Amino acid sequence: MTLFAAARLPREILFGKGQRQVLPQVASRHGKRALVCTDERFAATAIFGEMMAALRNTSVEILVHDRTLPDVPRDSVAVCVAEAKDFKPDMVVGIGGGSCLDMAKCAALLISHGGRLQDYYGEFKVPGPTLPLIAVPTTAGTGSEVTPVAVISDPERLLKVGISSPHLIAAVALCDPELTATCPPALTAIAGADALTHAIEAFTAARRGTDPTLPQQHVFVGKSALTDHFALLAVKLLGRSLERAYRDGADEDARADVMMGALAAGCAFGTAGTAAAHAVQYPVGALTHTPHGLGVATMLPYVMNYNLPAAASEFAEVGAALGLPHADIELKDRASATIAEVSRLFGSIGITRTLAELGLPAGKIEWTAEQALGIDRLIKNNPRPFDAAAMRRLVQAAYDGDMPASLM
Numbered sequence: 381m382t383l384f385a386a387a388r389l390p391r392e393i394l395f396g397k398g399q400r401q402v403l404p405q406v407a408s409r410h411g412k413r414a415l416v417c418t419d420e421r422f423a424a425t426a427i428f429g430e431m432m433a434a435l436r437n438t439s440v441e442i443l444v445h446d447r448t449l450p451d452v453p454r455d456s457v458a459v460c461v462a463e464a465k466d467f468k469p470d471m472v473v474g475i476g477g478g479s480c481l482d483m484a485k486c487a488a489l490l491i492s493h494g495g496r497l498q499d500y501y502g503e504f505k506v507p508g509p510t511l512p513l514i515a516v517p518t519t520a521g522t523g524s525e526v527t528p529v530a531v532i533s534d535p536e537r538l539l540k541v542g543i544s545s546p547h548l549i550a551a552v553a554l555c556d557p558e559l560t561a562t563c564p565p566a567l568t569a570i571a572g573a574d575a576l577t578h579a580i581e582a583f584t585a586a587r588r589g590t591d592p593t594l595p596q597q598h599v600f601v602g603k604s605a606l607t608d609h610f611a612l613l614a615v616k617l618l619g620r621s622l623e624r625a626y627r628d629g630a631d632e633d634a635r636a637d638v639m640m641g642a643l644a645a646g647c648a649f650g651t652a653g654t655a656a657a658h659a660v661q662y663p664v665g666a667l668t669h670t671p672h673g674l675g676v677a678t679m680l681p682y683v684m685n686y687n688l689p690a691a692a693s694e695f696a697e698v699g700a701a702l703g704l705p706h707a708d709i710e711l712k713d714r715a716s717a718t719i720a721e722v723s724r725l726f727g728s729i730g731i732t733r734t735l736a737e738l739g740l741p742a743g744k745i746e747w748t749a750e751q752a753l754g755i756d757r758l759i760k761n762n763p764r765p766f767d768a769a770a771m772r773r774l775v776q777a778a779y780d781g782d783m784p785a786s787l788m
Contacts, residue, residue, distance in 0.1 A: 384590040385604035387651050390515075390526055392552045395640060397632070399556040400516065403431055403473070404438035406552055410512040411470020413441045415491075417460065417484040418475045419448040422518055427559070428475065443467045448476065448483040451533040451540060454497050457486040464491060471512045474550075477571075478522030478531075481515050485530040485548045488513050497532060497543070503599045503757075506545035515550035518559040520625075520639040521571025521673055523578060523646020525553035528599055539662045539751065544599040549650075555643055557636040565626050568638070569729035572622040574673030575642035577680045579614035580698055580722070581655045582607055582648035584684075584691045585761045600653025602761060611648035612701045617641035619702035619725070626729045656766070657683040659758040660775060663751035668739040670732075677731045678738055681723040682778040682786040683762075688715060689787075690764035695719065723783075734781040742779070749775045 394402065407414055414435065422428050423446035435442050445460045460483065469491065474484025486497060492510040493500075500506055515525035524530075529544045563571070588594055588602035595601050603611075621637035628634065654676075660683075661675035668675070684695065692715040699718030700706050706714050732738045740748065749772040753759060759766055766774075770788075777786035 382590045383605060385606040386595040386601050387606045387647070388528055388546045388549055389647060389650070390550045390553045393526065393555070393643070394552065395555040395643065397556065397558055397636065399554055400427075400431055400559060401434070403514070403516065403554060404434045404440060406514060406554060407435060407440050407471060407473065408438050410514070410551065412439060413468060413470045414443070414473050415464045415467065415469040415471070415487060416442050416444045416473045416475060417448055417487055418444065418446050418480050419477075420446055422476050422480075431475070443469065445487075448480045450479050452479050452482050452486065452531070454532050454534045457483060457490060457497055457532070460487050461490045469511060471514060473514045473516065475516040475518065477517070477519040478524045481517060481522070481524035482530040482532065484513055484515065485524075486532065486543070489543070489548065498534070500543045500545070501541050503544045505543065506547040509547055512551040514552045514554060516554045516556070516559070517639070517642075519563055519567060519571045520557070520560050520635070520642040521574040523575065523642050523650065525550055525555060526643060526646040527650035529650070538666045540665070546599065553643070555639055557632070557639040560635050560639055561629060563629065565629065566730065568629065569622075569626050569731065570671050570673040570677070571642065572618060572625065572638050573677035573726055573729065573731050575614060575638070575645045576618045576622065576722070577657055577673070577676040578645035578649040578654060579611045579618065579641070580680065580684070581657055582645065582652035583611035583615070583698060584687060584694045584763050585652045585655055586763050600757065600761065601651060603652045607648040607652040610644045611652070612697065614641045614645035614648060615698055615701040617644065623725060623728050653757070653761045655683070655758055655762040656686070656752070656774070659752040659755040660748065660778070662755060663748045664735060664738065664740055667741065667744055667748070670738055674732055675738065677726050678733070678735065679778055681719055681726070682774060682783065684719045684722065685783055685786040686770075686774050687762065687764045688719070691715075694763075735775065735779040736781070740779060745775050745779055746772065
């Protein structure tokens, strides 16, 4: 096999307890005026106030936009950009969960290049570099601090849409696990399950060949040696610590593992891409208005079971990273045990078991399958191909909780 790999990452990744304290030094290297994007909840915390005071003490002027909403409604970005027009920022700092980081990416894009967000939907539509972005996550899940994509909700479209470009990657990812210490158990679970889904779908993504033009034509190019490294690190860290962080939010080691796992998963799927679990979640999320991480994690065991004939060896490696025994056990049995362990782990942290429990109407199963099958960038990344009947069976199986049926 000819070795092929691609990776697009921030220029600088800083990780560790207390790293938020170096934000002023990092920011001052990028200018003197910072637009800060966050949400109302985090803006009201003492720790945010301390971070802003530290910026001001380093002579960095700030303009805080603290009205980021979940899923980043399209028109809310225009409001933020209009507020920042006269301020003329040198950089954008995103502090918060995935939506805050996506808001920061979109704001940097429009401040730099103008136009409307709609002009940039899809891949490689951003014409050049944007204002430097410093991404400071306060949850451990989306990996947006290292990825080339921003996801928003458009009132003219039922499904969420993405802007994918290497120019959206943060200049600096500043990750301090102490910022996740106040995440409630449910959010810890959903975010962490999202990260584990990213890692497993990136590790089992299709190999797309060795065409040297592939990374120039697509942002997400399938699995490679580099993305596999990040994905398995994420699986190891999340497997050993997600349940611990869920049960004891004060466990600093578990919090650090989960945040590093989310970061590593972002490094993996930011180039490899994700697959069918994400494809199904797009229409399911549109109908049920449930959190993205909850939806993809609900789907993941069924998608893994469907992919078993095509990805048994990869699942066995995932199982080893999760700490499952593998000596003298047949490959298929190791792969099946991995799927069972993922299901067990998700169940232990309260992840919904079926699409029915998630709230998907029975009458929308056919529509959900049709919409999922139409998301080509995700479906072509799946290791086992789909046709309309196979997707319909998968969605029905996930609705019914019929794991054996998802293998058909």
